[in-house]
Amino acid sequence: MSTKIISPQHRSEFDQRQWARLINSVSGFKSANLIGTISPEGNSNLCVVSSVVHLGSNPPLLGYVSRPHSEESPRHTLMNIESSGEFTVNMVTQSVFKKAHQTSARYKRGESEFEAVGLEELFLDGCPVPFVKESPLKMHLSLRKVYPIPENSTFFVIGEIKTIHVDSSSILDDGYVDIEALGAVCISGLDGYHSTQRLARMEYAKPDREPVEREI
Amino acid sequence: MSTKIISPQHRSEFDQRQWARLINSVSGFKSANLIGTISPEGNSNLCVVSSVVHLGSNPPLLGYVSRPHSEESPRHTLMNIESSGEFTVNMVTQSVFKKAHQTSARYKRGESEFEAVGLEELFLDGCPVPFVKESPLKMHLSLRKVYPIPENSTFFVIGEIKTIHVDSSSILDDGYVDIEALGAVCISGLDGYHSTQRLARMEYAKPDREPVEREI
Numbered sequence: 360m361s362t363k364i365i366s367p368q369h370r371s372e373f374d375q376r377q378w379a380r381l382i383n384s385v386s387g388f389k390s391a392n393l394i395g396t397i398s399p400e401g402n403s404n405l406c407v408v409s410s411v412v413h414l415g416s417n418p419p420l421l422g423y424v425s426r427p428h429s430e431e432s433p434r435h436t437l438m439n440i441e442s443s444g445e446f447t448v449n450m451v452t453q454s455v456f457k458k459a460h461q462t463s464a465r466y467k468r469g470e471s472e473f474e475a476v477g478l479e480e481l482f483l484d485g486c487p488v489p490f491v492k493e494s495p496l497k498m499h500l501s502l503r504k505v506y507p508i509p510e511n512s513t514f515f516v517i518g519e520i521k522t523i524h525v526d527s528s529s530i531l532d533d534g535y536v537d538i539e540a541l542g543a544v545c546i547s548g549l550d551g552y553h554s555t556q557r558l559a560r561m562e563y564a565k566p567d568r569e570p571v572e573r574e575i
Numbered sequence: 576m577s578t579k580i581i582s583p584q585h586r587s588e589f590d591q592r593q594w595a596r597l598i599n600s601v602s603g604f605k606s607a608n609l610i611g612t613i614s615p616e617g618n619s620n621l622c623v624v625s626s627v628v629h630l631g632s633n634p635p636l637l638g639y640v641s642r643p644h645s646e647e648s649p650r651h652t653l654m655n656i657e658s659s660g661e662f663t664v665n666m667v668t669q670s671v672f673k674k675a676h677q678t679s680a681r682y683k684r685g686e687s688e689f690e691a692v693g694l695e696e697l698f699l700d701g702c703p704v705p706f707v708k709e710s711p712l713k714m715h716l717s718l719r720k721v722y723p724i725p726e727n728s729t730f731f732v733i734g735e736i737k738t739i740h741v742d743s744s745s746i747l748d749d750g751y752v753d754i755e756a757l758g759a760v761c762i763s764g765l766d767g768y769h770s771t772q773r774l775a776r777m778e779y780a781k782p783d784r785e786p787v788e789r790e791i
Contacts, residue, residue: 361742362741362743363742364700365739378633379750381746381751385739386627386628386629387608387667388605388759390602410629413605413625413640414726417727420727461785464781464782465782496601510720517726523579523581524579524580525579526577526579534589534596536597536764538600538604543763545771552773553774555772560766561673561766565681570674
């Protein structure tokens with residue numbers, strides 16, 4: 360095993376795509392979600408996103424990173440979220456990850472990724488934005504804020520969770536949702552999809568005792 | 576299988592900790608990293624973080640969410656990053672995840688989590704902030720910006736990757752780093768740690784063809 364050291368001066372050893380794959384890999388595993396939106400014209404849109412993060416529980420907030428707008432690749436999802444103020448976040452599972460990945464293809468503005476990739480859209484309880492029927496954990500969020508990140512022209516998009524639809528047997532007594540049992544996958548780099556195997560749940564850590572595994 | 580619907584009006588069915596575990600679970604799997612910093616007094620600090628996300632490759636930027644400051648739980652990591660302008664991000668693997676979790680205990684300001692949990696600090700190549708020796712992927716970052724998120728008093732902290740130290744055999748020809756082969760773990764909820772099993776790498780998706788698995 361030999362250690363490679365990569366600094367700005369090694370940037371030229373990598374072409375643009377290699378560099379993007381490298382930097383996309385190093386932050387660790389990523390969440391895999393499908394964001395569902397609707398355009399002002401009423402067209403559904405669906406987009407796989409690997410940057411959804413937990414922001415806080417009170418209020419229940421999630422964030423995700425939207426790539427920069429460009430002429431060749433306008434950000435339909437963000438445009439739709441900004442116009443309607445609402446979106447859905449749907450867990451990607453082992454049984455649909457290939458279809459989820461396919462939503463990253465550059466479909467035209469009016470084309471529904473639901474139809475193109477073969478996932479079923481579902482409108483529930485008066486929610487105006489589409490859920491993914493195949494997803495065992497579906498959430499309806501309202502937009503709270505879009506923070507432009509001028510450092511690289513991305514956007515940090517913050518939404519508040521309004522409703523969660525989830526298989527009740529996956530919620531354990533202490534509130535933890537067993538997302539592994541639901542078949543959730545995680546992502547590495549730009550294109551790696553992984554199933555998981557739980558190693559342990561850990562008790563709340565305290566300074567005066569050793570780490571303790573939690574009963575599940 | 577029955578679906579549970581959780582809306583704001585169901586909030587009262589959960590106590591505060593159950594609610595936090597629930598909301599922390601629903602965004603999917605999280606990255607597992609240890610952030611290393613140094614205080615103005617020269618004391619090392621180490622903190623497990625599950626919110627590191629990829630922000631962009633050019634320049635190479637990562638972000639993470641820092642919880643709010645409070646009197647009972649001041650954010651030593653963020654204080655140190657703001658004073659020195661530098662930090663390290665170190666991959667958490669299967670062999671050290673319990674020690675990594677233990678860094679979340681509330682140690683006193685002057686106490687080094689490295690020593691308390693039994694991880695070895697390492698200073699490399701003149702970098703003034705400590706790496707985790709046991710980690711097979713270590714990065715040195717400089718602070719680019721701290722965005723306050725007034726929606727819930729958190730902070731979105733953005734750093735630029737200066738140096739990556741990684742086992743060279745884990746970098747594939749196309750730039751992808753095989754973080755599964757390095758033993759990286761992912762996190763669910765507040766306390767679940769998982770190993771992974773790769774399902775596939777997918778080719779860049781195009782509108783006019785079916786999803787294609789990539790040769791690894």
